[in-house]
Amino acid sequence: MDDSILFVMFPYCAVILAVIGGVYRYYADRFSYSSLSSQLLENRTLFWGAIPWHYGIVPVLLAHLAALIVPGWWGVLLGDPIRLAVLELAGMSLGFMALAGIVILIARRLLHPRVRAVTSVMDWLLTALLLLQVSLGVHIAFTYRWGSLWYHHTAVPWLRSLATLLPDAAPIVHLPAAVRAHMVIGFVIILLFPFTRLAHVFSFPLRYLWRPWQIVLWNRRFHPRRQKGRAGNGNHEPAP
Amino acid sequence: MKVRAQTSMVFHLDKCIGCHTCSIACKNIWTDRPGCDYMWWNNVETKPGTGYPTLWEDQEKYRGGWELRGERVRLRLHGRAKGLANIFYNPFLPSLDEYYEPWSYRYDDLTNAPPGKDQPVARPVSMITGGETKIEAGPNWDDDLGGSGIYAAGDVNLAALTEGERQQLFSLERLVFFHLPRICNHCLNPGCAAACPTGAIYKRGEDGIVLVSQEKCRAWRMCVSGCPYKKVYYNWGTGKSEKCILCYPRQETGQAPACFHSCVGRIRYLGILLYDADRIREMAARPDHELVEAQLRLILDPSNREVLAKAREDGVHEAILEAARRSPVYRFVKEWRLALPLHPGFRTLPMLFYVPPLLPVVATVERDKYDLDGDPFGDPATGRLPIRYFAALLAAGNEEPVKAAYRKLLAVRLHRRSETVGDVAPEVLERALATAGSCMGEAEDIYRLTTLAGFRERHVVPPFMREMAIEAAADPQKRKGETGTGFSRPPKRGW
Numbered sequence: 001m002d003d004s005i006l007f008v009m010f011p012y013c014a015v016i017l018a019v020i021g022g023v024y025r026y027y028a029d030r031f032s033y034s035s036l037s038s039q040l041l042e043n044r045t046l047f048w049g050a051i052p053w054h055y056g057i058v059p060v061l062l063a064h065l066a067a068l069i070v071p072g073w074w075g076v077l078l079g080d081p082i083r084l085a086v087l088e089l090a091g092m093s094l095g096f097m098a099l100a101g102i103v104i105l106i107a108r109r110l111l112h113p114r115v116r117a118v119t120s121v122m123d124w125l126l127t128a129l130l131l132l133q134v135s136l137g138v139h140i141a142f143t144y145r146w147g148s149l150w151y152h153h154t155a156v157p158w159l160r161s162l163a164t165l166l167p168d169a170a171p172i173v174h175l176p177a178a179v180r181a182h183m184v185i186g187f188v189i190i191l192l193f194p195f196t197r198l199a200h201v202f203s204f205p206l207r208y209l210w211r212p213w214q215i216v217l218w219n220r221r222f223h224p225r226r227q228k229g230r231a232g233n234g235n236h237e238p239a240p
Numbered sequence: 241m242k243v244r245a246q247t248s249m250v251f252h253l254d255k256c257i258g259c260h261t262c263s264i265a266c267k268n269i270w271t272d273r274p275g276c277d278y279m280w281w282n283n284v285e286t287k288p289g290t291g292y293p294t295l296w297e298d299q300e301k302y303r304g305g306w307e308l309r310g311e312r313v314r315l316r317l318h319g320r321a322k323g324l325a326n327i328f329y330n331p332f333l334p335s336l337d338e339y340y341e342p343w344s345y346r347y348d349d350l351t352n353a354p355p356g357k358d359q360p361v362a363r364p365v366s367m368i369t370g371g372e373t374k375i376e377a378g379p380n381w382d383d384d385l386g387g388s389g390i391y392a393a394g395d396v397n398l399a400a401l402t403e404g405e406r407q408q409l410f411s412l413e414r415l416v417f418f419h420l421p422r423i424c425n426h427c428l429n430p431g432c433a434a435a436c437p438t439g440a441i442y443k444r445g446e447d448g449i450v451l452v453s454q455e456k457c458r459a460w461r462m463c464v465s466g467c468p469y470k471k472v473y474y475n476w477g478t479g480k481s482e483k484c485i486l487c488y489p490r491q492e493t494g495q496a497p498a499c500f501h502s503c504v505g506r507i508r509y510l511g512i513l514l515y516d517a518d519r520i521r522e523m524a525a526r527p528d529h530e531l532v533e534a535q536l537r538l539i540l541d542p543s544n545r546e547v548l549a550k551a552r553e554d555g556v557h558e559a560i561l562e563a564a565r566r567s568p569v570y571r572f573v574k575e576w577r578l579a580l581p582l583h584p585g586f587r588t589l590p591m592l593f594y595v596p597p598l599l600p601v602v603a604t605v606e607r608d609k610y611d612l613d614g615d616p617f618g619d620p621a622t623g624r625l626p627i628r629y630f631a632a633l634l635a636a637g638n639e640e641p642v643k644a645a646y647r648k649l650l651a652v653r654l655h656r657r658s659e660t661v662g663d664v665a666p667e668v669l670e671r672a673l674a675t676a677g678s679c680m681g682e683a684e685d686i687y688r689l690t691t692l693a694g695f696r697e698r699h700v701v702p703p704f705m706r707e708m709a710i711e712a713a714a715d716p717q718k719r720k721g722e723t724g725t726g727f728s729r730p731p732k733r734g735w
């Protein structure tokens with residue numbers, strides 16, 4: 001397929017659709033935002049799946065993002081061979097952790113009847129895609145060594161060119177097929193964010209670090225100190 | 241001082257007959273939906289027993305509520321950073337098996353079975369998977385001491401007794417039990433709200449009802465662990481936590497909560513308490529033996545002028561203040577000190593109170609003969625459930641408030657016996673009243689509110705005038721084009 005379709009048009013479409021879908025869902029169906037945890041239904045296997053999965057995939061994703069957002073610092077970080085080796089090793093082991101995690105999570109969904117009962121078609125699609133994506137990632141990390149380095153010189157300029165609206169797929173057209181597939185699937189997953197339970201990533205409650213322990217809300221308008229507040233719900237009172 | 245109002249309940253345990261009508265009323269109205277099938281916002285437990293979910297009182301296992309660290313309380317479950325770190329897997333979440341797997345029966349089989357040699361049977365099916373299931377537990381598995389060798393013996397509060405006392409408890413002639421109806425306590429220092437990373441759980445300013453915002457809940461399920469009473473439940477269908485809402489939609493139109501309304505024993509009293517919101521953290525951090533007293537100190541006198549003036553300034557509505565003055569809960573809890581909070585040791589400052597049951601304490605066996613007029617403070621070898629058990633249950637181990645309540649209950653009983661049967665010597669009655677720190681007038685009041693009170697005396701909560709709160713008092717232009725006053729979408733599972 002034409003590179004400009006896959007690596008220029010498609011990424012833009014995916015991001016635009018994801019943003020529109022996410023905003024629409026947030027305002028039209030906020031009730032549906034949930035991580036849809038199934039821990040209540042099955043507690044033991046989840047531990048061996050969810051923990052390696054999340055603690056593996058989150059740092060790896062953050063590293064992908066960091067290289068993209070602050071390429072300068074990333075370059076400095078890679079400048080020293082020891083740091084590079086540490087980074088490479090950490091990335092590989094985290095990737096493996098995530099892979100093991102998602103395999104266990106999928107097996108759990110398949111084998112545990114209660115969890116299977118609450119798994120939707122979208123869940124299957126999503127987990128299958130994630131499995132494919134992580135396997136590709138691990139495969140790439142092992143076949144094309146020093147990924148943190150060449151990612152910096154290929155994918156980063158491409159993604160930055162997309163972000164600055166001066167799209168240029170040239171830096172990546174000659175990459176091996178596995179890497180290019182990894183990129184396309186990445187954007188498919190971005191596209192799916194608002195349409196699946198992946199939306200829960202955006203509700204990570206960082207605010208917990210500082211919010212008051214108790215939240216008190218008033219419905220009433222006649223609360224004298226709050227006369228000026230909005231009508232209806234949402235009149236906050238600072239907790240003791 | 242910051243005055244807030246709290247809708248609060250008293251349960252008179254001597255009157256509970258363990259009929260579970262309350263649970264059924266609640267289930268029919270609120271939790272008769274897929275995903276909620278295993279939830280009992282109101283449940284009635286047999287005590288001694290392990291309850292529902294199994295061993296909920298064991299906070300070593302479930303980590304609910306707050307613990308004392310020096311001068312302050314902190315969540316037993318997690319600090320803030322740990323709460324976020326555990327978000328992918330909550331190590332202390334009870335699994336469904338600790339509640340029970342909800343089931344139904346294949347009733348169709350009874351009528352549709354082809355002709356055969358055997359009677360058709362309706363097989364049990366899981367309400368989650370739809371497949372056949374083996375019923376292994378239920379919400380009242382140990383009802384009326386069923387299987388007491390396992391369940392009653394596992395009761396956490398029995399740790400307060402000696403080995404000998406525990407042995408005695410389970411000898412056949414001494415078997416004793418009572419019922420403990422439980423709903424969410426709508427605590428002043430709710431562990432559920434503090435544990436929720438998103439902050440989806442809030443307390444309503446007007447009446448103190450604790451609610452889970454269904455739009456904000458993201459299924460981090462920390463509230464389930466944070467509540468030491470296990471009264472927040474995770475809806476496995478919608479991926480949202482749910483809990484007792486104290487029937488606020490009914491209350492807002494002047495009706496009593498469903499459990500209250502249907503209560504066959506009329507054991508429930510609903511009223512307003514005013515409390516000082518500025519001292520919550522301080523009072524939650526008192527040492528164990530002071531906790532009951534500390535909670536009473538938080539509760540303010542609704543006829544005190546200063547309190548009333550401050551309450552008005554803090555936005556408590558006049559109708560609520562009026563109800564607070566006539567609150568049956570205030571009388572039971574603060575005036576008479578007959579009703580005690582359930583497990584104050586969890587430090588959430590629970591706002592439901594229990595009048596301890598007299599019967600399992602005074603009933604004794606002497607010379608192989610039942611005696612219903614035993615002396616609860618006398619020989620522990622003849623008495624049945626020791627006071628210490630109730631101290632563990634209702635006073636964080638402090639026997640004093642429990643004894644005081646029992647002295648008063650006994651005095652009231654003697655007073656009525658002398659009125660109706662007339663075989664109580666006046667000096668005996670006087671002595672009983674004096675040791676209870678009571679008088680004839682009070683005893684009569686207690687008796688009346690306990691036995692004769694009609695619906696209007698037991699339920700003293702003003703309608704909440706939501707129509708006033710939103711439509712009438714708000715600028716009409718402001719809500720133009722909006723619809724509904726709350727959550728009004730069908731509760732279907734998220735994408």
Ligand code: SF4
Nearest residue numbers: 424425427431432467
């Ligand atoms: S009893 Fe109710 S208010 Fe108290 S912690 Fe539990 S759920 Fe929250």
Ligand code: SF4
Nearest residue numbers: 256259260262503505
């Ligand atoms: S309906 Fe009343 S008497 Fe019956 S179990 Fe419930 S609380 Fe007890």
